[in-house]
């Protein structure tokens with residue numbers, strides 16, 4: 001069959017991210033013997049026009065729409081993406097007779113709502129490398145796609161789902177040939193690193209998080225040698241920056257250490273990044289191994305520095321782990337971004353102050369701190385249930401496609417936003433979601449790339465903010 005994969009995501013905030021999942025889906029279709037094309041809309045000026053052109057020329061039998069984001073996760077300036085996806089699907093229907101299937105993290109989180117909103121025929125959950133070829137084989141043979149585990153659809157107005165089975169992450173399926181599908185130069189010009197994942201699954205129990213819903217709770221690890229081979233292939237294709245996008249990079253600890261050891265020995269010339277370090281497993285030996293491996297930027301997802309809030313979020317670590325992680329970061333040179341999420345369950349004015357105080361006192365001034373305000377609520381999470389019990393969430397699950405946020409009843413939302421704005425104003429290494437609203441952020445990446453600045457750009461947060469302030473722009 002002829003398969004067209006369409007990557008719908010066009011968001012360049014905080015940066016343009018390569019459509020990893022769409023590439024995995026395309027590679028899986030190609031590997032199963034189908035004639036496959038990928039249309040990446042990231043840099044298209046006229047997305048609907050580009051899609052209609054491909055639909056007319058290529059005449060796909062199946063169009064797979066990869067939906068990454070439901071919204072931008074920004075409480076103050078929410079942007080919702082399903083309407084854009086629905087309009088594109090209408091355009092595809094207008095121009096060709098392809099059957100339409102949804103995939104991607106957004107689709108997997110709210111399949112029923114997205115099937116209803118977009119009018120697509122099916123939605124594929126779980127790992128595309130495992131499910132998509134089977135789905136296509138059944139479709140090609142004239143069978144019923146709903147017989148395939150991981151496929152869902154609307155049947156006579158009701159939602160029917162065949163639950164996905166967890167796939168093994170041997171490696172190959174997770175490592176598509178990015179250069180075959182994407183304009184890698186365009187991404188390099190936007191200072192985007194190529195994503196690589198070394199495991200599937202998330203065994204942690206964070207009350208608000210969707211990762212176990214998306215990938216299951218059990219870890220399926222890639223062999224570190226397979227990840228190294230993928231790194232080598234990317235380096236050979238000219239990719240300089242690679243970002244490990246594991247849900248948590250440093251768990252299991254031994255797996256991360258082994259990978260770092262291999263990367264250090266292999267000297268591929270690539271620079272590595274990850275934004276997903278868990279404080280419990282962030283210590284001196286790990287950071288030393290990451291330094292030897294060639295990590296140029298790391299992120300610690302801390303969320304809060306208050307023990308009560310961390311417990312209410314269901315975190316596996318406490319403030320003592322944060323202190324230890326901060327000491328380990330201080331003792332080495334890799335630039336670090338700390339990520340916090342204020343306003344979660346149990347949050348009060350004093351717990352917010354505690355987290356801000358940690359960021360002022362324990363984060364090196366040369367490092368950056370990113371603050372989210374409010375917690376995006378997703379159906380099926382423990383926090384959703386808690387919000388319904390508290391009475392702060394009353395809307396039906398089907399309507400949660402529109403961004404809906406939790407903020408603690410123990411704290412006034414307006415006060416939180418004002419306190420955060422004041423902290424960002426006073427500390428030049430702090431940024432919040434508002435900082436990402438800069439209209440010229442994409443131009444800034446282009447300029448930095450042109451000037452030969454190395455990734456990650458956020459390591460220059462203080463300098464950039466000072467420069468912008470000098471120009472009268474307060475970010």
Ligand code: B12
Pocket residue numbers: 005009010011012013014015016017018019020021022024025063064065066067068069070071072073101102103104105106108109124126127128129132192193194195197210211214215243245246247275
């Ligand atoms: C790493 C990550 C980031 C990194 C990305 C770095 C990089 N270089 O790529 C950073 C920190 C930059 C980031 C930013 C954002 N992120 Co993010 N991110 C992730 C994370 C942890 C992994 C994404 C990834 O690469 N996965 C690996 C690929 C292979 O998986 P995948 O894309 O889902 O594809 C698989 C399946 O979905 C399926 N599939 C995909 N497409 C298709 C198509 C078809 C046809 C089929 C059949 C199957 C299929 O097959 C693939 C293989 O199994 C996910 C959580 C998660 N576990 O998914 C969140 C996640 C994708 N992010 C999310 C969000 C919201 C954002 C932001 C909007 C918010 C923010 N915090 O700033 C921005 C948007 C950035 C942008 N420009 O679009 C949400 C998206 C859903 C939603 N809630 O709207 C997620 C799911 C987390 C969450 N909160 O639930 N993110």
